Amino acid sequence: MHRLLKFGPIRVQEGTGPETIDSDPEKTITTVCHTCNNTWMSQLEEKNIPSLRPMLQNQPTMIDPGRQRLLTEWGVKTAMVQDSIKPGIGNEKFYTDSERLDMRLSRKIPERTRMWIGALTEPHLGSFGTDMAIFGGDHKTRIGTGIATTIIVGHFAIQVVTERALQEFAAQTIPDIQPRAGGWNNTLIELYPKKQKKIDWPPKTSFTNGGPQGIAYLMNRWRMGQKVEKVVPVPPKT
Template identity: 25%
Template sequence: MPKRQKPLRHCIFCGEARGMSREHLWPDYLSDYTSTGDNSRTTVGMGFTHDDNGIAHILPIETRERPGSALQFTVREICEACNNGWMSALEERLKPLLLGLMRAERMVIDASEAALLATWATKTAMVNEYLSSPGADPTPQPTCTAEMRRFLMDRQLPPPNTKVWVARHFGRLHVDARRGQLSIVEQPNPAWTGGYEVSATALTLEQMTLLVWAADSPRAVAAALDPDVWRPIWPNIQGLRWPPPRSASDADVENVAYRVGACYPKVNTVLVQRDDIAANIRREKALSTSPVISS
């Protein structure tokens, strides 16, 4: 009896069904320029739902960590043509700029370089969403849609509803990727349909941290960040001086990734209540200024 062949997977970027490759989250050449230490990738799932009394319940935070060297993290959701083609070319074009940023070398980053860095950061955040079998409970679904990934591949730019910042990092993290995700449902809906997803991914390489904020809907609103620490690189038409006057600590990196829910659109409800802290009920007007994960 002939051996049954496994169905070909579809590449998450080009959508073609063909042979997959092992795509590393980080460029291979980084192993010569960084000490990995004890690294992990952490995912936090957040969201809220409604009950019949018009109260939105903020769900408990789910945290998962993957220990081991971050430089060895790979996915099998990208075809060989994409991995060895435009993605490899993107990493090589970025290499001189990325190494300089990692060392906090003084420089002026022009608009085209900022766009290149933002494109690579967004691509890396998209790949990061597939390190833990997205969709298999309890792993959240990816925030970035197939259309967003195709947009980045075709235009070599971050897709709509994406923002990217860069910060000088000072701390114990060497190579680190962490992501927070918020699921938003604006109407009473037990099935969690009709909502949208927001995520923030912090990518740290030695003395540099990139923050990628992405949403699958234009209704989502990004939280404001300290401009003396976090410099916007997308959208950015002017470029910037590097490094910024102030650095981001390890705690700052964690906070920006997990404060993804600090600002989001008004919901059709009067009260919001945390399921894990029943006594904490906040008025709707406070949602735009109070982090959703604060206790």
């Protein structure tokens, strides 16, 4: 993506660690092997350039079903990479080895995944994750875990949410958790699992630097209830 936009110095902060200023937004990570990075991951990036380029540059575009699928795969891949490098603050990685393998081999989207895309009035660069503990109707019984990943590049934003029920509740019908109240129908377009003949981007309303439509509301969309210091994901039922 660095070939499509140029960024100046950026603020970098991992978890609650110190904030630093870095002149190079492109980083080398150790959680992705050389082969994956230079084969299917690189190929997925290239296939998404026709869709991402206009959105990163704030140019209206239409996304057909084929490109919607590619963008969905890119969103999950990027969320998995973000999950793999999150700071070691006691939280385990959310996405399982089998889910990552399925993504590599067949581009399979993890179950109970939802995705939305939005727009920003000014360009930004960032990746933000929220680990979630999901509780039942009594607000005491923990029934599952989830993760929300927000990726912002240029004028484009994508948010990926995946949930997983605890094994003892897997047979029950557990409704999808809902975000904070907000005008999301105006600021976000559902990318997955909803299937559409076409998506016209940008949405009706773009996020701004601050104010009632500030981008911070998107990053805080799934931060509700009591703060949990440690979220230990549970493996999917086999």
